[in-house]
Amino acid sequence: MNRNLLTRIIVALIFGPLIILISYLGGFWLLGMILIFALIGIVEYMLGCSVGPGAITFWLTMVFIEAAIISSTLYNYEYSVYILIVYFLITGIILAVQNREPVILFQNHANLIWGVVYLGGLYPFVYHVRYVSPDKGGDWLLFLFGTLWLSDTLAMFIGKALGKRKLAPTVSPNKTVSGFVGGLSGGLIVALIMYFWRLPEIPIFQLCLAGVLISMIGQLGDLVESCWKRAVGIKDSSAIIPGHGGILDRFDSLLFAAPALYFTLKYFIYK
Numbered sequence: 001m002n003r004n005l006l007t008r009i010i011v012a013l014i015f016g017p018l019i020i021l022i023s024y025l026g027g028f029w030l031l032g033m034i035l036i037f038a039l040i041g042i043v044e045y046m047l048g049c050s051v052g053p054g055a056i057t058f059w060l061t062m063v064f065i066e067a068a069i070i071s072s073t074l075y076n077y078e079y080s081v082y083i084l085i086v087y088f089l090i091t092g093i094i095l096a097v098q099n100r101e102p103v104i105l106f107q108n109h110a111n112l113i114w115g116v117v118y119l120g121g122l123y124p125f126v127y128h129v130r131y132v133s134p135d136k137g138g139d140w141l142l143f144l145f146g147t148l149w150l151s152d153t154l155a156m157f158i159g160k161a162l163g164k165r166k167l168a169p170t171v172s173p174n175k176t177v178s179g180f181v182g183g184l185s186g187g188l189i190v191a192l193i194m195y196f197w198r199l200p201e202i203p204i205f206q207l208c209l210a211g212v213l214i215s216m217i218g219q220l221g222d223l224v225e226s227c228w229k230r231a232v233g234i235k236d237s238s239a240i241i242p243g244h245g246g247i248l249d250r251f252d253s254l255l256f257a258a259p260a261l262y263f264t265l266k267y268f269i270y271k
Contacts, residue, residue: 187211221256
């Protein structure tokens with residue numbers, strides 16, 4: 001076992017149970033975790049896009065993304081849309097009056113908007129999954145995180161063992177079709193475990209479909225973040241998590257999978 005893999009396992013064994021505990025506690029514990037992840041994530045994103053602490057947009061972005069998440073989780077999702085519109089207007093004006101090439105200013109503004117929508121618009125769904133069914137919300141977050149973690153692990157090992165055909169070679173050269181398909185089995189395994197352990201009242205075929213969907217969307221969400229990293233020329237969003245990279249690296253799949261699970265629960269399972 002190489003040192004990097006050992007580090008990944010140790011970090012996962014420490015923080016994995018803590019994340020699950022907070023998922024079951026819910027409330028301000030869960031909101032606090034989401035706000036921390038989003039804050040670190042947006043800093044990683046802005047630094048990757050060459051927006052540093054010397055820019056006023058750096059600080060405005062952190063304030064607005066936290067405000068958008070709080071308003072979406074504690075009040076009404078509509079309020080977060082208003083906040084994002086105000087952010088669009090303010091940052092657009094600030095960048096427009098700077099003495100730089102218009103193409104650069106437009107690109108910088110587009111980068112900021114993409115990052116805020118990406119993190120501020122998607123992270124709240126982790127909180128919303130918890131409260132689609134208040135008495136089972138912790139179980140569904142366990143289902144979500146368990147599926148993503150197991151799918152990621154299986155995709156890595158199966159991809160290395162059997163992978164030949166690349167899934168998206170220009171975006172993530174190490175990802176293979178075999179790894180992607182192998183990762184889907186993680187959703188099925190977790191679905192079966194949750195059916196017999198925590199969610200016996202949910203039809204097993206619904207759990208299996210949800211597990212495969214989470215795994216598929218999560219892996220594709222991982223590619224979206226990889227596309228961003230390729231575009232800005234970085235390997236990892238940061239080195240804050242030993243063996244895993246940054247917050248964006250570790251939770252990129254969560255940002256896409258959480259909305260997928262939320263809508264599945266709201267409109268199909270608990271309709």
